[in-house]
Every structure is written in C-alpha cells, then in structure tokens.
Amino acid sequence: MTAALFTPFDLGPVRLSNRIVIAPMCQYSAHDGCMGDWHLQHLMSLAMSGAGLVVVEATAVERLGRITHGCVGLYSDDNERAMARTLLAARGVALPGTRFGIQIGHSGRKGSAQRPWEGGKALREGEDPWATVAPSPLPYDDGWPLPNALDEAGLARIERAFVEAAKRAVRIGFDAIELHMAHGYLLHTFQSPLSNRRDDRWGGSREGRLAFPLQVAEAVRRAVPDYVALGARITGTDWTEDGLQPEDAVDLAGRLKELGFDFVCVSTGGIALKARIPVSPGYQVPFAAKVRRATGLATRAVGLIVDPHQANDIVARGDADLIAIARAVLDDPRWGWHAAEALGVDTPRPPQYARVAPALWPGAALARPPERAALRQRA
Numbered sequence: 001m002t003a004a005l006f007t008p009f010d011l012g013p014v015r016l017s018n019r020i021v022i023a024p025m026c027q028y029s030a031h032d033g034c035m036g037d038w039h040l041q042h043l044m045s046l047a048m049s050g051a052g053l054v055v056v057e058a059t060a061v062e063r064l065g066r067i068t069h070g071c072v073g074l075y076s077d078d079n080e081r082a083m084a085r086t087l088l089a090a091r092g093v094a095l096p097g098t099r100f101g102i103q104i105g106h107s108g109r110k111g112s113a114q115r116p117w118e119g120g121k122a123l124r125e126g127e128d129p130w131a132t133v134a135p136s137p138l139p140y141d142d143g144w145p146l147p148n149a150l151d152e153a154g155l156a157r158i159e160r161a162f163v164e165a166a167k168r169a170v171r172i173g174f175d176a177i178e179l180h181m182a183h184g185y186l187l188h189t190f191q192s193p194l195s196n197r198r199d200d201r202w203g204g205s206r207e208g209r210l211a212f213p214l215q216v217a218e219a220v221r222r223a224v225p226d227y228v229a230l231g232a233r234i235t236g237t238d239w240t241e242d243g244l245q246p247e248d249a250v251d252l253a254g255r256l257k258e259l260g261f262d263f264v265c266v267s268t269g270g271i272a273l274k275a276r277i278p279v280s281p282g283y284q285v286p287f288a289a290k291v292r293r294a295t296g297l298a299t300r301a302v303g304l305i306v307d308p309h310q311a312n313d314i315v316a317r318g319d320a321d322l323i324a325i326a327r328a329v330l331d332d333p334r335w336g337w338h339a340a341e342a343l344g345v346d347t348p349r350p351p352q353y354a355r356v357a358p359a360l361w362p363g364a365a366l367a368r369p370p371e372r373a374a375l376r377q378r379a
C-alpha cells in the first residue's frame with residue numbers, strides 16, 4: 001500500500017525517499033562550535049529514523065552568531081572537521097536513501113544566551129557574555145542586552161560568513177542547506193517591523209526590510225552548486241498585529257523562488273514574547289498551505305505534527321509537500337518506522353533490528369499501545 005507520506009519527492013535536485021523531515025534541533029552540546037560525541041549518537045540515531053531528510057541544527061555562521069556557548073558553528077576548520085566526522089558516521093548507519101541537510105543562521109539579538117537547561121536567559125557577568133548585533137538597538141525583551149545596530153562593515157562581514165559557512169557545508173557533503181530566516185534570529189529581525197526601525201536602505205518599507213536577508217540569500221545561492229537543494233525557514237506570522245503577516249511569507253517565498261531557491265519551511269513566532277500563540281496540533285500548517293498554494297514553491301510544514309495519520313493527511317491534502325517533526329522524534333527516534341506501521345506501509349529497517357517488525361514480534365502491539373499515540377497528540 002502507498003500513503004502520501006511515503007511517496008518520494010524531488011526537493012529541487014535531491015530525491016527524498018519520503019516526505020518526513022527531521023526538523024533542525026539545537027543540542028547546545030558543542031565546544032566552540034565543534035560537534036562532539038553527543039552529536040555523533042544524536043545524528044546516527046536520527047539517520048535510522050526512517051525520515052527522508054535529516055536536518056542538522058541551527059549552525060552559526062560566525063562565533064558571535066551562536067545562540068549559546070554550546071551551539072554548533074561552521075566558522076572554523078575545526079568546526080568543519082568535527083561536522084564532517086559526524087556526517088560520515090551518520091551516513092555510515094543511515095537507512096538507504098536518507099538525505100542530510102543543515103540549517104545555517106545567525107542568532108542576532110537572541111545570542112549570548114544560557115542553554116535552555118541553564119535558564120535560557122541572557123548570559124550574565126561571569127558567564128562570558130558577548131555583544132550581540134541586530135538591525136536596530138532594540139533588545140529582544142526585558143532583561144536582554146541592547147544589541148549593536150549593524151553598520152555596513154558588519155553587514156558585509158555577516159554576508160561573507162553566510163557564504164563561507166555554506167561553502168563549508170557543501171564541502172562536508174550535505175544534500176540540502178537551509179537559511180534560518182525565522183524564530184527571531186538575525187535574518188528575521190531584519191524582516192520584521194517589530195525589530196527593524198532603520199531608516200537607511202536596510203529598513204523602512206517591506207522592500208527595505210527584506211533587502212539584507214535577500215542579499216544574503218542571493219550570495220549564498222551563487223555559492224551553492226545546483227546539485228545541492230537550497231531553502232530557507234521563514235516566518236508565517238509574528239502573531240502580533242504590528243509584526244509580519246502571512247502575506248509577508250508569501251512575498252518572501254516568491255522572491256526566494258525567483259532567486260532559485262528550492263524550498264521553504266514555514267514556521268512562526270519567536271520574535272515577541274508578548275505574542276499569544278494558539279498552539280494546537282498542526283497550528284502552523286495553514287501558513288505553509290497558503291505559501292505553497294500562492295507560490296508553487298516546495299513547502300514544508302512544521303509544528304505539533306505528531307501523529308502519522310495527521311502527517312499523512314497534510315501531504316495528501318496538498319497543504320505541504322513535506323512535514324517536519326521535532327519533539328516527537330526526540331521522544332521516539334524511530335518515528336518513521338512507527339508511522340509506516342500505522343499507515344500500513346512497508347519501509348526498510350536496519351537488518352540488525354528487523355526482528356522488531358510487527359510481523360515478527362508480537363511485542364510490537366504491546367510496546368506501542370494506541371493510548372501512547374493519543375498522549376503524544378495532546379502534548
């Protein structure tokens with residue numbers, strides 16, 4: 001039997017074996033931007049998840065573009081070597097056809113933060129804080145430092161850093177690269193009127209606010225060969241009246257398509273703590289659907305997609321080409337296998353673990369009772 005979720009998809013030049021994407025997820029476990037053993041086990045495990053594409057976490061294009069001291073980077077040869085070792089190991093155990101992507105970004109005014117389990121607030125004195133950057137000197141929230149407004153030299157430096165990081169990602173051998181343009185980080189703060197109050201050519205109208213993100217996008221597009229899929233994570237809404245709206249997402253996606261981008265992932269929020277977000281299963285899917293229908297660009301939906309039938313319906317309805325899973329796959333790193341079972345699809349498992357297939361192991365039904373899936377749906 002086939003299910004929409006398990007049909008192949010051409011993400012630009014890259015064939016994916018199914019529509020399941022592991023969303024980028026910071027692990028806050030790097031050392032000066034270098035992946036270590038945590039990443040090795042994390043990505044080797046996700047390589048066997050059954051997803052068509054595994055996206056490596058937000059990776060800082062320069063040292064001060066990290067969110068925390070534990071964030072991964074691609075700003076040094078050591079970073080590149082450590083990531084190459086990790087990708088090689090993950091590919092070594094991956095299910096056939098699994099592709100790997102990476103998200104590159106810059107934290108902007110949300111940088112210099114504690115790891116989530118240390119509080120997730122701005123670093124204090126004694127915690128080695130650093131000066132953050134933004135389009136305008138507006139802090140992320142109360143208690144966050146005032147960022148320095150970027151000047152022309154700073155903008156040029158960051159554009160170069162994006163290009164250099166993308167080149168490193170290509171050298172490492174990623175199949176896909178995505179720019180982080182969402183969640184309140186640097187490229188999002190340029191787009192949103194909530195955070196960009198500039199009156200030069202990098203601010204003001206929508207055109208001005210998009211100018212720097214698009215300049216970076218264009219420069220990265222030139223640097224990335226056409227055998228690598230190139231995309232971006234964008235904002236469907238800031239969830240405030242005075243912030244970005246769904247029409248802005250449609251506009252940005254259309255422009256990225258014109259630049260030769262292969263896909264977008266539509267997320268929301270992350271820029272204003274005051275925003276009230278009506279979180280419920282699949283709550284961001286309508287934004288992805290709007291972008292996909294208006295632009296025809298390959299589109300990924302994300303956000304509380306946890307149940308295989310829900311995921312399959314999103315693709316079958318044409319609301320998105322791909323769905324991304326984040327927390328559900330940390331909870332169940334074999335999500336793809338279990339989704340295939342739930343949808344009655346045969347997908348490969350590593351032969352070493354094949355005996356847990358439901359046909360061979362009666363324990364499968366006991367280990368994954370339906371209440372567990374229902375619980376996840378409510379989480």
Ligand SMILES: Cc1cc2nc3c(=O)[nH]c(=O)nc-3n(C[C@H](O)[C@H](O)[C@H](O)COP(=O)(O)O)c2cc1C
Pocket residue numbers: 023024025026027057058103180183233267302303304305324325326327328
């Ligand atoms: C531990 C963790 C780390 C995350 N790190 C990133 C990241 O590096 N880049 C990003 O764009 N989103 C990041 N996110 C957001 C997820 O990619 C995803 O958009 C969000 O969790 C909603 O999806 P979910 O309901 O499937 O978890 C992170 C989420 C989690 C839980």
